[in-house]
Amino acid sequence: MSDAFVLESAEAIGRSVLSRERSAGDVARTFLDRMDRTAEQLRTYLHRDREQTLAMASAVDARIARGERLTPLAGVPVALKDNLCTRCVPTTCGSKILEGYLPPYDAHVVERLREAGAVFTGKTNCDEFAMGSSTENSAYFPTKNPWDLERVPGGSSGGSAASVAAGEAPLALGSDTGGSVRQPAAFCGVFGLKPTYGAVSRYGLVAFASSLDQIGPIARTARDTALLYNVICGRDERDMTSRAEAAAVPLEDLERGVSGLRLGIPRDLIGEGVDPEILASLDRVAKALAKKGAEILDVSLPHARYSIATYYLIAPAEASSNLARYDGVRYGFRAKTDDLQAMYAVTRGRGFGREVRRRILLGTYALSAGYYDAYYLRAMKVRTLIRRDFEQALTRADAILLPTTPTPPFKIGEKVDDPLAMYLNDIFSVPASLAGVPALSFPAGMTKANLPIGLQLVGRPFEEATLLRVARTWESENADAARVPRLLSERRS
Amino acid sequence: MSATGPATESTAGAGARQDRYETVVGLEVHAQLRTESKIFCGCSTKFGARPNTQVCPVCLGLPGVLPVLNERAVRFAVMTGLAVGAKVAERSVFARKNYFYPDLPKGYQISQYDRPLCTGGGIDIRSGGGWKRIGLVRIHLEEDAGKSLHPEGREGVTTTRVDLNRSGVPLIEIVSEPDIRSGTEAYDYLIRLKQILMYLDVCDGNMEEGSLRCDANVSVRLKGQAAFGTKAEIKNMNSFRNVERAIAFETDRQIRIVESGGRVAQETLLWNADKGIAETMRSKEEAHDYRYFPEPDLLTLDLDPAWVEAVRSELPELPHQIRDRLTRDFGIPEYDAEVLTETRSLATYYEEVARRSGNPKLASNWIMTEVNGIRNKEGQSIEEFPIRPDRLGDLIKMIATERISGKIGKQVFEMMLTRPEGPDELVKAHGLLPIDDxxxxxxxxxxxxxxxxxxxxxxxxxxxxxxxxxxxxxxxxxxxxxxxxxxxxxxxxxxxxx
The missing domain is CATH 1.10.10.410 (Arc Repressor Mutant, subunit A)
Structure with a gap:
């Protein structure tokens, strides 16, 4: 079977399945075959089951044959980050502590995708419990960046982003707590949307930091990003923080251009330490959008520079509580010990990796009696200030344009022993997470070394459509063949 | 440790010394709310099912689940707050209380911390010859944990098994001010609190099944002293009488420590009902740091004042209200009214008997002595009592109007306990009519x-x-x-x- 259409858009693939030009089964087989050739190089998946994928595809074909009305995602392969619960399919969150764990239920987004007729390619690799920016914190193995196998794909949703970039699946779901969808999307040269907090139900997303976690789509086009977002967004009774305001984005809205839109650039935040090629790309994109009728202006986010400090109090605090359930009592790994306290200590000491243990310790400390006011409570106050910064900036501008990351993808192993350097890679993605506003990373060209550059658009709550529209405007004139990782295209059989 | 043992020394002077002290007690009561389903999921709350059969991913604390607040639980908690005159907060906040325990599936309990649902209010108890108000600090909503069982396994090794049927059952915690001064007052407080909960029908009040649980904070101080002594917390008291006993024990223990020049340690004690003593469970140093923080998976609990007022207007009549009404409308003594309002159904029973008989005081006497005598002997609730109130009313009317004597009345009453006929029929059939011609x-x-x-x-x-x-x-x-x-x-x- 040829790889002819693996780099087609999800939209085109879905259309061809709905029109019975191809069967969902054929589509699935083509992607599975390709994955067989790429998986070893990239190590994108923690769990794949060819038979299950094919069974899902033939079920879709049967539904189509029965005349069921399916969505534009019918028969479209979708990769799922391994922190999304899938009924009776391993869900480990990249952790040893959940090795062999089979959830008895589907996450809300998984349910929605099943109804829509999507076909799951498998569970993608990620940093353990989504804690990390390189996928090197996976307890199983690191994933490679398809553009340069010596580099990280970003993280924590590195498996999902790499899989989409490499054409193993046209769509993937990731989760974003401080940039975990956007940063790997930028590193892998694909689109990654972190929806408004509350736009997508978190039911069945294994929690890292509950007040920040959002599930988001990863795709190779703006329209595909919208397509996947449209299936997963909206109110779910099982998540009290999910909101009815989250509405599907009409695809035609993406084609309306940027004329009259005001785009703010937060020069005070961007400051020093940003790769010059990324800064050049920012200027290039701003100019191109200005030419299309957008108004470019400066905005200020004065408190955003405290984002990393704030984030690394709030997220670990919530994580220390969210991860308390992995105690060896009911499921997952349990160390053999003589008494209860030892069982807790050894189970968690061995079951969790270094970064997870580090964050649990940080969070436990931040919430401790006597420290709560100085750390957690103070961080929550700063968070409010950051949210206000965005509110104000977004009264002047319709969207904010800034880099997704300060650097292009770094080398595997480069930052593993320097957690602070790793944390600082999230400086541009964390502010929108703290503010709860939507943010989209879109591919904005390549460096001279042929590494992807991602830029970020941040918008008002529930105005995902605006972000997708701006990115679509840029994409419609600048999408090029460079978006296919050469390493892989060269090896195509 | 000798100070923790029961009093053994000659206590000739102990009584006099005891009199110089007063006990200061605050109670924390956990009451299970009788909602059909759990507080954060749809599982049944029914007691007594096979272990781990009333569970779902949410109350099992599986990865990825989220709590959804049960509105009925909020309503029941608000009803309780209103019934005791507490202030219901327009905005309250759920918080996580973090600690590890095998029967706590998430590793934290969802509770309320610095912004509880209700604050203030109080409960009136009997003290001396009059009434005394025990203030309330707060009432908050939380979820129950599961239950750990410790069956003996092979070779005498104790195993631990966890039943999570109870995990997520809604609870309210009712915290009193340290206004209680004796075990007896504590007992009366608990009786009256339970009575209110049962009138509201928000809790079944069953202590054996754990629907109502109580911890006591106990300290002693010299009478007239303003500052509180160091308190000890006593847990594991499974009946109101045990609460009374434990407080008496702990008071005595603390006074003897202070009298012998020692200092009371801040610690948590477990009441051992078999031995009649409280034993150290954990010291202050071993106390948990619960690391409370606002529960991010739930929104703040915002109550519309109009909704709260609607709940208030739908509150049933409360024990003290009925008591006042009975003394006013029927002219019976306060004591009688109190006995007759023990439960809502007894009060209803009495009212019907009183009306039907036309002699409320006689009706009261009959219920307090004859009816309650039988019920106590048989362990019957008023619902189970075989004589319906209309029939008893008829019988008492016959006595009140002197159609039969009280003595004959008692014979007829005995017959009515086992026979379906009414008093009139029984009197006629058994030739019990008075001879007065x-x-x-x-x-x-x-x-x-x-x-x-x-x-x-x-x-x-x-x-x-x-x-x-x-x-x-x-x-x-x-x-x-x-x-x-x-x-x-x-x-x-x-x-x-x-």
Whole structure:
């Protein structure tokens, strides 16, 4: 079977399945075959089951044959980050502590995708419990960046982003707590949307930091990003923080251009330490959008520079509580010990990796009696200030344009022993997470070394459509063949 | 550790020394709310099911699940707050209380911390001859944990098993001010609190099934001293009587420590009901740091004041309100009213009997002595008591209107316990109607005089005291049916005639 259409858009693939030009089964087989050739190089998946994928595809074909009305995602392969619960399919969150764990239920987004007729390619690799920016914190193995196998794909949703970039699946779901969808999307040269907090139900997303976690789509086009977002967004009774305001984005809205839109650039935040090629790309994109009728202006986010400090109090605090359930009592790994306290200590000491243990310790400390006011409570106050910064900036501008990351993808192993350097890679993605506003990373060209550059658009709550529209405007004139990782295209059989 | 043992020394002077101190007690009561489903998921709350059969991913704390607040639980908690005069917060906040325990599946309990649902209010208890108000600090909503069981496994090794059916059952925690001064007051407080909860029908009040649980904070201080002593927390008291006993024990223990020049340690004690002592569970150093923080998976709990007012307007009548009404409308003593309002259904029962009988005080006497006598003996609730209130009302009316005597009334009452007939039918069928016509009474008098010639002669000779004997004989002869005044008249007439 040829790889002819693996780099087609999800939209085109879905259309061809709905029109019975191809069967969902054929589509699935083509992607599975390709994955067989790429998986070893990239190590994108923690769990794949060819038979299950094919069974899902033939079920879709049967539904189509029965005349069921399916969505534009019918028969479209979708990769799922391994922190999304899938009924009776391993869900480990990249952790040893959940090795062999089979959830008895589907996450809300998984349910929605099943109804829509999507076909799951498998569970993608990620940093353990989504804690990390390189996928090197996976307890199983690191994933490679398809553009340069010596580099990280970003993280924590590195498996999902790499899989989409490499054409193993046209769509993937990731989760974003401080940039975990956007940063790997930028590193892998694909689109990654972190929806408004509350736009997508978190039911069945294994929690890292509950007040920040959002599930988001990863795709190779703006329209595909919208397509996947449209299936997963909206109110779910099982998540009290999910909101009815989250509405599907009409695809035609993406084609309306940027004329009259005001785009703010937060020069005070961007400051020093940003790769010059990324800064050049920012200027290039701003100019191109200005030419299309957008108004470019400066905005200020004065408190955003405290984002990393704030984030690394709030997220670990919530994580220390969210991860308390992995105690060896009911499921997952349990160390053999003589008494209860030892069982807790050894189970968690061995079951969790270094970064997870580090964050649990940080969070436990931040919430401790006597420290709560100085750390957690103070961080929550700063968070409010950051949210206000965005509110104000977004009264002047319709969207904010800034880099997704300060650097292009770094080398595997480069930052593993320097957690602070790793944390600082999230400086541009964390502010929108703290503010709860939507943010989209879109591919904005390549460096001279042929590494992807991602830029970020941040918008008002529930105005995902605006972000997708701006990115679509840029994409419609600048999408090029460079978006296919050469390493892989060269090896195509 | 000698100070923790029960008093053994000669206590000749102990009473006097004890009198110089007062106990300061605050109670924390956990009450399970009788909602159909759990507080954060749809699982049943029914007690007694096979272990781990009323569970779902949410109350099992599986990865990825989220809590969804049960509105009914909020309503029940608000009802309780309103019933005790607490202030219901327009905005309250759920918080996570973090600690590890095998029966706590998420590693934290969702509770409320610095912004509880209700604050203030109080409960009136009996103290001395009057009433005393025990203030409330707060009432907050939280979820229950599961239960750990420790069956003995192979080779005598104790194993631990966890039943999570109870995990996520809604609880309210009711925290009193340290206004309680004795085990007796604590007992009365608990009785009255339970009574309110049951009138509201928000808790079944069953301590054996754990629907109601109580911890006590106990300290002592010299009378007149303003500062509190160091408190100890006592847990694991499984009945109100045990709370009373534990407080008495702990008071005595602390006074003896202070008297012997020691210092009371801040610690948590477990009440051992079999031994009648409280034993150290953990010291202050071992106390948990619960690391409370606002629960990010739930929104703040914002209550519309109009909704709260609607809940208030739908509150049922409360024990003290009914008590006041009964004393006012029926003119019965406060004591009676209190006994009769023990449960809502007893009060309803009484009201019907009182109305039907036309004699509320007599109705009260009958229920407090006869009905409650039987119920206590048989362990029956008023619902289980075999005589329905209309029938009892009819019986009491017969007594009140002197159609039958009280004594006959009791015979009829005994029959009614096992028979379906009403009092009127029973009286007729068993020939129990009183003898009050002149002819029959005169005949009865003649019989008695004839059968007791000696006493009759004595009466005629002027020995008045023997007359009572003859009356007694007449009553006995008639099995109590003779009209008590009229038979005396008849006897006088017959004695005079003889």
């Amino acid at each position: 002149e002819g029959s009474l005169r005949a009865l008098a003649r019989e008695v005089i004839a059968a007791n010639p000696g006493p009759a002669a004595e009466v005629r000779a002027g020995k008045e005291r023997t007359f009572a004997f003859l009356v007694g004989q007449a009553m006995k002869q008639s099995r109590g049916r003779a009209h008590p005044e009229k038979i005396q008249e008849a006897l006088r007439k017959e004695l005079g005639a003889g």
